[in-house]
Amino acid sequence: MSAKPISVATLAAMKARGERISCLTCYDASFARLLDTAGVEAMLVGDSLGMVLQGHATTVPVTIEQMAYHTACVARGRERALLIADLPFLASATPERALANAARLMQEGGAQVVKLEGGGHVVETIRCLTEQGVPVCGHLGLLPQSVNLIGGYRFQGRDADSAQTIKRDALAIQAAGASLLVLECVPAALAQEIGQTLAIPVIGIGAGAGCDGQVLVLYDILGLNPKRPPRFSRDFMQGRGSIMEAVADYVAAVRDGTFPGSAETTY
Ligand code: KIV
Numbered sequence: 001m002s003a004k005p006i007s008v009a010t011l012a013a014m015k016a017r018g019e020r021i022s023c024l025t026c027y028d029a030s031f032a033r034l035l036d037t038a039g040v041e042a043m044l045v046g047d048s049l050g051m052v053l054q055g056h057a058t059t060v061p062v063t064i065e066q067m068a069y070h071t072a073c074v075a076r077g078r079e080r081a082l083l084i085a086d087l088p089f090l091a092s093a094t095p096e097r098a099l100a101n102a103a104r105l106m107q108e109g110g111a112q113v114v115k116l117e118g119g120g121h122v123v124e125t126i127r128c129l130t131e132q133g134v135p136v137c138g139h140l141g142l143l144p145q146s147v148n149l150i151g152g153y154r155f156q157g158r159d160a161d162s163a164q165t166i167k168r169d170a171l172a173i174q175a176a177g178a179s180l181l182v183l184e185c186v187p188a189a190l191a192q193e194i195g196q197t198l199a200i201p202v203i204g205i206g207a208g209a210g211c212d213g214q215v216l217v218l219y220d221i222l223g224l225n226p227k228r229p230p231r232f233s234r235d236f237m238q239g240r241g242s243i244m245e246a247v248a249d250y251v252a253a254v255r256d257g258t259f260p261g262s263a264e265t266t267y
Helices: 008-017 028-040 065-077 096-107 121-130 145-150 160-175 188-197 243-255
Strands: 021-025 042-045 084-085 113-117 136-141 180-184 202-205 213-214
Touching: 008 021, 008 084, 021 243, 028 065, 028 113, 028 188, 028 213, 028 243, 042 065, 042 213, 065 084, 096 113, 096 121, 113 121, 113 145, 113 180, 121 160, 136 160, 160 180, 160 188, 180 188, 188 202, 213 243
Parallel strands: 021 042, 021 213, 042 084, 084 113, 113 136, 136 180, 180 202, 202 213
Antiparallel strands: none
């Protein structure tokens, strides 16, 4: 493992070489240190912290103050992995809000990339952010911040029309200057096609092994989910003696393509 800090350019070069990228959510300094040592390439301060840390039923209550606070905690523990932070619910509702809130995540929190959910309607916002020097990660497929609108955590892109919309949005997000794209809960074949079409790395969650990388919620891979964990996740603590071993095995399984397996994939 190289100790050189990882940038969006490093991840683009990994994609070009056909090397898979491992990413995990992270919300504090101690886990950041551990994830860095275990060799993850990217850490996501996800607004999933609203569910796994704060106990909310959705990510909607999470505020920009809370995101900036947890991002700063992770930044103090991290040395190597790329630090991505979520713009929470409505924090990117307009380009002006997105710029102000991205400044908070980067200047107060130390984020290196900001992630925002959505398709066509956020493309202009992504363009504004990237023109101002803010590296952006898009997020398509299942959009957890829209759970109240879509009525649940439903798989996306199953029919031809919605698959077409996701493909079109992915291209538009790349054209607006995004450096990365997360694809959540879409069929494996659709994710693979998008990954092969885009030049930027596509990181999947519940999107099959054909993506350029994988992201999971840290608490799910450590078996800390008190509810039934998502089918696309895996408990890497099973049979391991330590958290470090579990995380290192996740990194290895992403790298060699054995995670996700067919039981964790929707085709
Ligand atoms: O908030 C989060 O943890 C995320 C991942 C599920 C991709 O956005």
